[in-house]
Amino acid sequence: MRNLLNSRTKVIGFIVAGLVLLVLPPLYTSYWVTLLTQMLIFAILAMSLDVLLGYSGLSSFGHAGFFGVAGYTVAILSTRYNLGFYYCLISGVSLTVLISMIFGFLVAHSTGVYFLIITLALGMCLWGLGFRWVSMTGGDNGISGIIRPDIGLPIALKDPLVFYYFIFGFFLIALILLAVLIRSPFGHTLKGIRESESRMRVLGYHTWLHKYLAYVVSSAFAGLAGVLWAYFNGFISPFDMDLNASIEIVLMVILGGPGTLIGPALGSGIIVFLKNFISAYTQRWLIILGAIYILTILYAPQGLINLLKDWIKGRANKANACREARLDEEARP
Amino acid sequence: MSNFLLAQTLNGLSFAALLFLLSSGLSLIYGVMKIVNIAHGSFFMVGAYVALTIIQKTNNFFLAAFAGGLVVGVLGLVIERGFLRRFPLQPLPQTMMITLGFALLIRDFSLLIWGGDPYILQTPDYLKGSVKIIDVVFPIYRIFIFVVAILVAIALWLFNEKTLIGAKLRAAVDDHEMAGGVGLNVPLISGCMFGLGAFLAGFGGVMGGPVFGVFPGLDFELLSLGFVVVLVGGRGSLLGSAVGSILVGLVDNFGKALIPELSYFTLFAPMALVVALKPTGLFGKE
Numbered sequence A: 001m002r003n004l005l006n007s008r009t010k011v012i013g014f015i016v017a018g019l020v021l022l023v024l025p026p027l028y029t030s031y032w033v034t035l036l037t038q039m040l041i042f043a044i045l046a047m048s049l050d051v052l053l054g055y056s057g058l059s060s061f062g063h064a065g066f067f068g069v070a071g072y073t074v075a076i077l078s079t080r081y082n083l084g085f086y087y088c089l090i091s092g093v094s095l096t097v098l099i100s101m102i103f104g105f106l107v108a109h110s111t112g113v114y115f116l117i118i119t120l121a122l123g124m125c126l127w128g129l130g131f132r133w134v135s136m137t138g139g140d141n142g143i144s145g146i147i148r149p150d151i152g153l154p155i156a157l158k159d160p161l162v163f164y165y166f167i168f169g170f171f172l173i174a175l176i177l178l179a180v181l182i183r184s185p186f187g188h189t190l191k192g193i194r195e196s197e198s199r200m201r202v203l204g205y206h207t208w209l210h211k212y213l214a215y216v217v218s219s220a221f222a223g224l225a226g227v228l229w230a231y232f233n234g235f236i237s238p239f240d241m242d243l244n245a246s247i248e249i250v251l252m253v254i255l256g257g258p259g260t261l262i263g264p265a266l267g268s269g270i271i272v273f274l275k276n277f278i279s280a281y282t283q284r285w286l287i288i289l290g291a292i293y294i295l296t297i298l299y300a301p302q303g304l305i306n307l308l309k310d311w312i313k314g315r316a317n318k319a320n321a322c323r324e325a326r327l328d329e330e331a332r333p
Numbered sequence B: 001m002s003n004f005l006l007a008q009t010l011n012g013l014s015f016a017a018l019l020f021l022l023s024s025g026l027s028l029i030y031g032v033m034k035i036v037n038i039a040h041g042s043f044f045m046v047g048a049y050v051a052l053t054i055i056q057k058t059n060n061f062f063l064a065a066f067a068g069g070l071v072v073g074v075l076g077l078v079i080e081r082g083f084l085r086r087f088p089l090q091p092l093p094q095t096m097m098i099t100l101g102f103a104l105l106i107r108d109f110s111l112l113i114w115g116g117d118p119y120i121l122q123t124p125d126y127l128k129g130s131v132k133i134i135d136v137v138f139p140i141y142r143i144f145i146f147v148v149a150i151l152v153a154i155a156l157w158l159f160n161e162k163t164l165i166g167a168k169l170r171a172a173v174d175d176h177e178m179a180g181g182v183g184l185n186v187p188l189i190s191g192c193m194f195g196l197g198a199f200l201a202g203f204g205g206v207m208g209g210p211v212f213g214v215f216p217g218l219d220f221e222l223l224s225l226g227f228v229v230v231l232v233g234g235r236g237s238l239l240g241s242a243v244g245s246i247l248v249g250l251v252d253n254f255g256k257a258l259i260p261e262l263s264y265f266t267l268f269a270p271m272a273l274v275v276a277l278k279p280t281g282l283f284g285k286e
Helices: A002-023 A030-055 A063-080 A085-107 A112-132 A162-184 A187-193 A199-202 A208-233 A243-258 A262-281 A285-299 A305-333 B001-031 B040-058 B061-082 B091-112 B139-161 B165-172 B176-181 B186-212 B218-233 B238-258 B262-277
Strands: B130-133 B136-139
Touching: A002 B001, A030 A162, A030 A187, A030 A208, A030 A243, A030 A262, A030 A305, A063 A243, A085 A208, A085 A243, A112 A208, A112 A243, A112 B061, A112 B262, A162 A187, A162 A199, A162 A208, A187 A199, A187 A208, A187 B176, A199 A208, A199 A305, A199 B165, A208 B218, A243 A262, A243 A285, A243 B218, A262 A285, A262 A305, A285 B262, A305 B040, A305 B091, B001 B040, B001 B136, B001 B139, B001 B186, B001 B218, B001 B238, B040 B061, B040 B091, B040 B186, B040 B218, B061 B136, B061 B186, B091 B218, B130 B139, B136 B139, B136 B262, B139 B165, B165 B186, B176 B186, B186 B218, B218 B262
Parallel strands: none
Antiparallel strands: B130 B136
16 A cells, blocks of 8 residues: 555656656746756756765765866866867766766775765865866856857757756756666665675675775766756856855755655755745845754754655555554444 | 065964964864864854954953853854754764854854954054064064964863863763763763853954954855864864964965965865875874
C-alpha cells in the first residue's frame, strides 16, 4: 500500500515537473523563464555537491570555487580571445576537473571535519585568486560582457525561452548522468562509505579511490554549472565563489534533502526563487537568508523532501491503521 | 631595503596582534565546542560599531573598548544558549550553518543601524602621533595594540594554566565526554567559552577600529584571515593562535607589499598545504 502510494506520488511529481519545466514555459512571462533558467543552473550545482554531501557523507565547503573557476574560464576565453561555446565549455569543465584532480590528492584521504576544513581552505585559495589576481580576473569588479553563445545551430540563444530550453537540456543530461552514477555499483559503494568507511575498507573496497573519483566527478558538474552561469549571467565576480556562495550550495542541498537528487534541485529552486522574489520587494534579503539558514537547521535538518516523505508515510500509516480498525470492527460479531 | 624590511615587520606584528585577539576566541570556541564559528568576523565588526557609537556619545575610548567587547560577549552568549547548545559537541556542518545564519543577520542589522559608510574610530589624544624606531616612523597606536595583545595573551595563559576554571576548560578541550563524566558542567563551560571568545572578538574589533576602520564587509574579510590563523596554528591551542597570528600577519604584509596580485594566494596556499599534511595544524592535538 505504501509502495503504491509512493510510486503514485512519484508519477504525479514527474508529471507536474514535466509540465512546469517542459510544456508550460512558453506560457510564462520572460521574468519567470529567466528565473527558471537560473534555478536549473543552480540545481545542477546543488546536485553535484550532493554526490559528496548526501551520498558520500563528505561535507565540501569549497564547492563554489569550482563553479567560479569554470565561470572565469568562460569569461576570460570568450571576452578576451573570442572563443566559441564549445571551446569554452570544454576548457571550463576540463580546467575544473584538472584542479579537482590536484586538490583530490589533498582531500581524498580525509573524512568528517578534516574534509570540511581542507575543502574550505582550498575553496578560499581559489577565491583569493579570483579576488586579488586583478590582471587576470578583474578583481572585485569581476568580468562582464560575456555574450550568449552561438552554438552553431539556426536558433538564437538571445531569446530567453530558447536559452531556457538550452539550459534545460543540460539539466536533463546532468540529472540522468548523476542518477545513473548514483544507482551504479560505484554509487552504492559511496553510500557504503558514508555509513562506515572502515567497514567498506575491510570489505576490500578502495575507499580512497572512490572518494577521489566522487570529488572529481562532483567538481566536473560544478564546473558545468559554472560555465552555464557565466553565459546566463553575462558576468562573473569573486562573490560567485566566496565562502558564502559555497555554504549557500550546502544550504540548498540540506534544505531540499541530502541523499536525493530531486531534493537539492528543489532546494536550489527555493533559494533562487526567494532570492529574486524577495530582493524585488525589500532590501533586507540577507536577514531572510540568515533566518532560512537557522530555521532549516533547526526544523528541517533532513530536508523538505524527507519531511514530505515522512508526512506521506505518516498518512499512509494512519490510513492503514484506520482500515485495520474498521476491519477489526467488521470482524467483530 | 632594511627600512622596508623593518617597516613591514613592524606592520606585520601589529596586524598579528589584532589577528591574535580575533583568532584566540575562534580557536577556543573550536577547541571546546567544536564549532567553526562563521559569525566570529561579525562579532569583530559589531564590537567596532558599538564602540563607534559610544565614542561619538562619550568620547571615551576605553569605555568603548570594554562596552564593545561586553555587548558582543552577551550576543555570543545568547546565540550559544538559544541555538548552538541544542547540538552535540561535535564538528557539524549544521552548527557552522547556524553561525553563518547569524553572520548574515548581523551583517544586515548593522547595515540597518550604522549604514553602509566606512568609519574610522577616533583614538584618544595620548595615543596619537608616532615614534621613530631606527629610521622608520611608526604610529604609537600600533605599538599600543601590540602591547594590549601581549597583555591579553598573558592573561589568557594565566587563566588557562593557573586557575581552576582554566583546568576545567583544558579538560573539556581534551575530552569533553570524560570531563562530563567526572562531573564537570561541560555545557556551562562551553557556553562561557563562547561568550569569552565573542568578547575577545568584539574587543579586538574596537582595537582594530582606528587601524582598519569599520565597514560592511569587514566581517568576512577578517574571518578568512582568522580561519587561516586557526587552521595553521592548530585549533584549541593558545600558543597555536599566537604563532599562527604572527606568521599570518607577516606573510600577509610582505605578500601585499611584494606580490599584491597573489597576496591572498600566498596566504591561503600554505594554509591549505599545512591543513592537508597536518590536519590538526602546527600546535593542535588530535
